[in-house]
Amino acid sequence: MKIKSLIVFLILFLFGCSNNKPKDEKLVTVQEEREYLQKYGTSLSLDEVIEIARDRNLDLRIKRLETEIASLDRKIAFGNFLPSITLGANYTKLDDPINLEMGLPSLPPLPPTLPLPPQVGGLLSKLPKSIETKLVDESFQTVGIAAQIPIFVPSTWYLYSARKKGEDISKLAESFADKMLQLQVMSEYFYILALESERETLVNNLKSSEELERKAEVSLKVEGILDWELKKVQTLVESQKISLNKNERELKIAKMKLKRTLNLNLQEDIVLEKNETKVVELPSLEECVYNSLNGNELLKIREKGKEINTDIKKIAITNFLPKIILGGGYLNNSNSTLADPDFLFGHVSGVLSIFNGFKNVNEYKKAVRREKIGELTLEKQFMTTVLEVTRAYDNVETAQEFLNMAEKNYQAEMGRLKQKSAEKRVEMIGEEEYYKALAEYNTALSLKEKAQYQYEMAYGALSIAMGNNPLRGGK
Template sequence: MKMRLLKTKLLCVLLTGLIPAIGFSQEIDPVLDMLIQKALEKNHGLNINRLEGEQARIDQKQAKAVFLPEITLNGSYTRLNDDITFDEDTQKLLMSTQKLLIKEAAGLPFNAAFPENVPLQPANNLQNKNILKSSVDLDWVLFSGFEATNARKAGKHKKASLNYAGEAQKDKLVLNLIETYNKLALVNASQEVLAASENQLRDQERFVKKAIENGLATPISRKKIELAQQQLEGKQLEFKQNKRLLIEVLHQITGENREVLRSLSPQLSAISSTGSAAEKRAEIHALEEAEKAASFKSKMEKSNFIPKLALKGHYEFLEDDLSLLDPQWYVGVGIKWNVFDGGKSVLKSKKAQLEAQKYQEQIKEAEEMISLSIVKAQMSYEAALQNTRIANKEIELAKATFEMLKKQHRNDLASISEVLDGLRDLESANFKLQESYFAQNKAATTLMHAKGILNY
């Protein structure tokens, strides 16, 4: 019941969750496609790459945010030990001036006595000792000397480089998963070969048993068959262990349930087409974008010497506690020009230029290595095709030879050893055919990866 539910779950995933990718994925079976999707979701390296790409995107936004105004609300309370006032001489001067102004307004002569019934206003404090302030500040960069612009472009290309690096990681992960999946298919095919050999041995065992009963064979013949059966069981045990290990590897890569993986029955099938024209690999794209990012970083460092323009504004919400010298608001435009910084910006710019040159050399090296890998992969694929043709011919010969030896043995014209040798030759030829399919599949996927057309 449990296995039935697992298979139903797997079928539902295949029917509802799969969207075939372009190119290579159209040629693979849906189960492998599902495993690849799960592996891409689970892989820690790809998840880390996505997070780094998100960091680069945020850096790009931060560079762009330089041109957005910054608005800050401020509030504070301060108590001084005493009010700040004018000195005594200044206060006397202000009082005398006030008397003169009052006499002038009243039409009294300059030398006339000041009327005693007229009150005088004492001079205001420069600053009261209790200070409560609430204000807003505005800082707005109007021109950054292209520093922020170049930083934004550098972040943009860095993000693109990380994306392409992630695509290169995906290709390697897909290659590894396909090879592991095909190894599982090879184990299954090998077990089928061993099952066929087991049936042949049972047939020979029945014949030898009757021959011994009729005095036409000796017990030695039965011993030889029993030895062959033991050797066959050893091979079966080896393939079972290999299958168990491959299931664990697939579980680790994809996170899929082991029971589901054990229920899979992958089949080896040769890929008939590997595409024609090669495309630019993701590795090259990643290096090109990294080179552009380094170039813009160099320009950003050079921009440090270009004048920068900013606007500054301030407004006080509370007027009562302002000093006599404090304005309620002000707006200003300022310029900042870094004329000399000890050569730091020049050195940083030069370092970024060298980084860009390093990426240029890496691009050339990668292009040469990719070109060579395409040639090697093409040769391997052609050799695998030829080995498959040879293996098919070997099977035809081994099969005909085995059938002939069986007939001769039944007519007492060949020994049981010769029959068992013929069976081993047939078994070996079948193994070679399955291994040639595996090699052909691996060579084809490697060639497509080298050409940059293993798209996922």
């Protein structure tokens, strides 16, 4: 009964483990997507867009699954340290029972001086020369449980160490993918805002050109200008309309790209809020380089890769060492011919490779060279990181200089627009000159906003190089 109870327990345990599967994620409908976006209101800020991207982006979800796989690989490697238990059962049916024939020794002749009675002599003459006995039943079953555990298998230690470092690499890769996703979202977000800002300039340029066209038509009626001059103005108006239509098409595609990154319905429209830019004081270049050498994910990944190559070399060394495994179990047989139908057994087995065609030697040489490749790759990544941080630092300084210049130009155009507005109120200037000033103001505003976006992107790239989030204040 104890054995049967143990068998039932093991079957239930294995069945429960086999059903421990992640639930499939159902596809989100358009209505569910709209309800999902309702909590953010009618417009989306940059923080909200990044939050949606981190929650829904398909590439990032793939990275998370890869991290889970790496964690499962580590757990699988850890299983090599634990005993493995197997349950076996067998039923055999024979067409005939198997018997064993044993020959009987012949009796020596009796001396003539000892005659036997006739009855005894007749019985002795009838004795068979051999007898049969049952060796195996016609049908029988065997049930057994076996277990084994490694006692000395050094390769499992280094395999687990390599899997653990592989899990760390997956986590670093996921963190880096998350930051690159934020930078991508920022780029697409700011590009949309730049197109919207540029549209305001194009609209005012079109109004100014249409006002000029209206005056040219009046001048042509009074023969103030020639016909070709009116056509030249009309060509200018058409070019402004083409630019505005092109801007609208580019804006539509830019929003679709952002929605693809957010894993949202491409046909649904989204409204973005403008982002305020605050210029911060940069730390010294030396401090940025120091932070990058301690926090850059790519550099950490290369370091872990070098350590994995070292573990692989140690695994190659263990191929020259013996492997010792301890095992044992219980076996029950229903064969009635056995005096003891169940018994326990144990064994210790050891294996040592003496010669396998120089495979172990060549595997070791290969591992040594892979370790050297890891060292050289790490050294290359070290220099690349320093170069990237220096370049990103210079880009931030350049973007900050352009932002300061664009801010001054914007302040000048804003003062100029105020003057033109006052002149228009007292009818010192006409609609054409006013719209022209308004278009130049919008151009200056658009350039200032684009300079802000370039500064944010440059600072975000520098932050990623130092191992930080590209969005300041982000988690």
